[in-house]
Amino acid sequence: MNGDLMRRLREITAEERELLSTGGGIRRERYSADGEFTVESDRLIGSGRLMDVSTHTRFAYFPRHRHNYVELMYVCAGSITHILGGSRTVVLREGDLLFLNQSCQHEILPAGEGDIGVNIIVRPQFFHTAFGMMEEGGSLSDFLFHCLTKEAPEPLSLRFSTAGIVPVQNLIENLIWAAVYRDEPDSRASQLTMGLLLLQLLRHCDPQPEGAAVDGTVLRALRYIEDQYATASLEAFARAENRPAAEVSRAVHRETGSTFKELLQRRRFAQAASLLQTTSLSAADVAYAVGYSNTSYFHRRFRELYGMSPREYRQTARAGAHK
DSSP: OOHHHHHHHHSOOHHHHHHHHHOOOOOGGGTOSOTTOEEOGGGTSOTTOSEEEEEOOOSSOEEEEEESSEEEEEEEESEEEEEETTTEEEEEETTEEEEEOTTOOEEEOOOOTTOEEEEEEEOGGGGHHHHHTSOSOSHHHHHHHHHHHOOOOSOOEEEEEOTTOHHHHHHHHHHHHHHHTTOSSSSHHHHHHHHHHHHHHHHHOOOOOOOOBOOHHHHHHHHHHHHHTTTOOHHHHHHHHTSOHHHHHHHHHHHHSSOHHHHHHHHHHHHHHHHHHHOOOOHHHHHHHTTOSOHHHHHHHHHHHHSSOHHHHHHHHHHHHTO
């Protein structure tokens, strides 16, 4: 891939800087107003556009979600691990391309700095040109048909390995370049490029198996932390799993790079920061709401993570919102 484009994709985003500086987690309100966590295209795609590109957010677990658009993830470097439908793990490596329809729920394990993934975010109507270029039948045409008509409510996904296939990689790079650099006044060229990409995938690639079952304990631990952070504990979770706490923590660390307790603390303080920005709760009430009865510890740890007190954080966040 073009060196300048790769340097652009490797840049640490504002969201990633926040994750690195605070140790927090993904903030759902950035992506969705839906309680079921449906990521909304209007929050990600530029005004008037049918297709856009964003780099995958690294350094944090991305909880289970789906999209109201079609997503293509392409891995430019390293690897990124998806969990599809709650049970199937798919490790995408450099050159892999994953298609997900609007009904496909998935979650993503934390990625490192060298793991560069690109999300190609596509409104379904973008595919009209591409669909017209394809013959009926086959996995890709069926996938597009169901994305356009919504006649298949079940989750659908396709995975292709494109490493070393120059025509395919060139077309993917063209799509990414056009979106990153806003290199066209409208979407017609990108629609034609997408059609050519699909034709080249049909010619050179076969859909790959979606992967084996992931360690159920690790998945349940991540969901438990996400949903029950206020009362969660490693010991209680380990008892429910009938496994030693140290064994559970090792399994979580092996898959995510962080221990159970580190992930729990990140989730709690990310929620605390959100409550300070969006509610009028006192700092003591916020501490209690996220699971800390010791307010002195909460204040000390918050200052360590954010470089200021909860009160100062609230004032700074609100001042920034009114600029």
